[in-house]
Amino acid sequence: MTVADSTFENLRLELRRGCLTLAVLAQLRQEHYGYTLRKDLAERGLEIDESTLYPLLRRLETQGLLASQWREEDKRNKRFYRLSPEGEQILSRLLDEWNSINASVTRILDANDPETK
Amino acid sequence: MELLDRYLQAVRKYLPVRRQDDIIAELRANMESQIEDRESELGRPLTQGESDDFLRKMGHPMLVASRYQPQQYLIGPTMFPMYFYVLRIAMLWAFIICMIVAAVVTPLTQTGGQAVIDALFRTPGVLVQVAAWITLVFAAFDFARTRYPQACPEIPGITQNWNPSSLPPLEKAEHSGKPRSFTQTIIEIVMGVLFLGWLLLIPHHPFVLMGPGAAYLQAGPFLLAPVWWTFYWLLIAMNIMQVGWKCIELARGTWERPSPILQIVSKAFGLIPIVFLLTTPDHRYVLLKNPLANQMHYAQTLHQVNEGLHFAFIVVCTIIVVQLAFDIGKLIWGGYRNHLAG
Numbered sequence: 008m009t010v011a012d013s014t015f016e017n018l019r020l021e022l023r024r025g026c027l028t029l030a031v032l033a034q035l036r037q038e039h040y041g042y043t044l045r046k047d048l049a050e051r052g053l054e055i056d057e058s059t060l061y062p063l064l065r066r067l068e069t070q071g072l073l074a075s076q077w078r079e080e081d082k083r084n085k086r087f088y089r090l091s092p093e094g095e096q097i098l099s100r101l102l103d104e105w106n107s108i109n110a111s112v113t114r115i116l117d118a119n120d121p122e123t124k
Numbered sequence: 125m126e127l128l129d130r131y132l133q134a135v136r137k138y139l140p141v142r143r144q145d146d147i148i149a150e151l152r153a154n155m156e157s158q159i160e161d162r163e164s165e166l167g168r169p170l171t172q173g174e175s176d177d178f179l180r181k182m183g184h185p186m187l188v189a190s191r192y193q194p195q196q197y198l199i200g201p202t203m204f205p206m207y208f209y210v211l212r213i214a215m216l217w218a219f220i221i222c223m224i225v226a227a228v229v230t231p232l233t234q235t236g237g238q239a240v241i242d243a244l245f246r247t248p249g250v251l252v253q254v255a256a257w258i259t260l261v262f263a264a265f266d267f268a269r270t271r272y273p274q275a276c277p278e279i280p281g282i283t284q285n286w287n288p289s290s291l292p293p294l295e296k297a298e299h300s301g302k303p304r305s306f307t308q309t310i311i312e313i314v315m316g317v318l319f320l321g322w323l324l325l326i327p328h329h330p331f332v333l334m335g336p337g338a339a340y341l342q343a344g345p346f347l348l349a350p351v352w353w354t355f356y357w358l359l360i361a362m363n364i365m366q367v368g369w370k371c372i373e374l375a376r377g378t379w380e381r382p383s384p385i386l387q388i389v390s391k392a393f394g395l396i397p398i399v400f401l402l403t404t405p406d407h408r409y410v411l412l413k414n415p416l417a418n419q420m421h422y423a424q425t426l427h428q429v430n431e432g433l434h435f436a437f438i439v440v441c442t443i444i445v446v447q448l449a450f451d452i453g454k455l456i457w458g459g460y461r462n463h464l465a466g
Contacts, residue, residue, distance in 0.1 A: 041154040042161075058183045061154060062191035065147070077149075085153045 027055055029105055031063060032090060032098045035073060040085040064088055072097055127172075128155060131179050138189030147192055155182070198263045200270065207262040211255060212456070218254040220449040222247040224442065240403055303380035309370060316367040323360055345418045346426070349411050351404045358397040366390060384458075388451050391444065398441045407434040 008016070030053050034044060041061050048055055067073045072094035075086050090098065132152055136144050159178065163169055170178065182188060199207050226243035269276045322332060330338035341347070369386060373379045401409070407430045412418045 042157040
């Protein structure tokens with residue numbers, strides 16, 4: 008891996024980190040357990056490693072943004088997560104922030120794109 | 125599935141004890157569901173190779189477990205700049221104190237060069253201890269700040285009530301002084317050679333050093349101790365080295381901005397003759413030509429002269445050590461700033 012590749016990879020991971028949290032919170036407006044959540048996100052185009060997603064769920068739960076419960080499904084005990092009331096508020100604020108950043112970046116890119124001038 | 129059990133067992137070993145069962149149960153449920161899904165897609169159980177690939181993709185057990193750890197760093201990005209600043213200052217002062225102890229206090233309290241060498245060798249250990257304590261204190265503070273933010277007080281002047289007017293005035297830019305000219309370098313070399321010649325004349329013509337005092341020394345009851353000969357040759361060696369270094373700079377075309385590292389090395393070498401004199405047993409710099417005859421009469425004067433010289437060497441040594449520490453600190457700080465700017 009070249010230095011440029013390594014720099015790109017670090018920046019990509021940094022960029023993805025916040026986006027993943029947002030996507031997970033948004034997806035957990037409906038109840039999921041780890042594996043189905045991962046599948047749903049992947050089906051919508053957002054691949055996420057198991058080793059990233061499962062600890063992230065734990066962290067978000069510790070922060071009070073998710074609520075979880077163990078329940079049996081298909082003869083197997085699984086831990087189901089969903090957005091907590093506090094998580095809903097935080098998600099709403101994060102989405103506002105996300106939309107604002109997205110709109111700003113789009114405007115900046117448009118302003119600097121010679122084809123749109 | 126034995127391989128999955130072995131994998132989860134390995135992950136468990138690196139997990140926090142309190143949450144091991146819960147995390148492993150959840151991981152197992154998720155991984156088994158994933159394997160089931162894959163097997164139903166294929167219409168057969170996974171082969172050994174496919175199971176290996178699946179676990180390989182999950183990652184090494186230690187890495188997987190590490191993601192469940194709440195704090196990934198000892199000192200977080202918020203505290204790190206303050207930590208690094210304090211560490212630098214503390215290390216610099218610890219180094220200065222160690223050098224003063226080694227070069228000044230040790231020769232005063234113990235005799236022999238070995239004590240000074242021992243004191244110098246203790247310096248890295250002291251620096252490591254200072255760094256360890258500072259790191260420990262900051263890590264504990266950062267841990268407390270992260271876990272119990274309400275309980276941690278604000279730091280006046282940093283996290284609250286910060287006043288931009290308290291910023292220090294603008295510093296002079298690095299290398300703002302005029303570069304050394306070619307003529308200046310030539311003059312320095314010529315003066316160096318002349319000084320060397322003057323030094324070499326001293327043994328045969330003490331007058332060039334002491335003036336009329338040379339005659340007094342010759343006629344008087346005192347003589348210089350043999351320790352001065354060693355000091356003298358060390359001085360000659362140092363001056364040859366300095367002149368040689370200036371010639372090399374001239375040849376390489378780097379005379380405008382002399383290397384700060386070489387300047388520090390040169391200053392450090394300058395310590396050797398002084399430390400050598402400081403470690404002279406019983407501070408015998410001046411002796412009596414005829415001790416049997418003159419001991420009674422000149423013993424007190426001799427003692428005063430030797431102690432006076434010893435005190436003078438202590439002062440000189442202290443000045444050089446402080447200058448050296450300051451230069452090293454400046455060099456490290458400059459290097460760090462250049463690193464950040466680069």
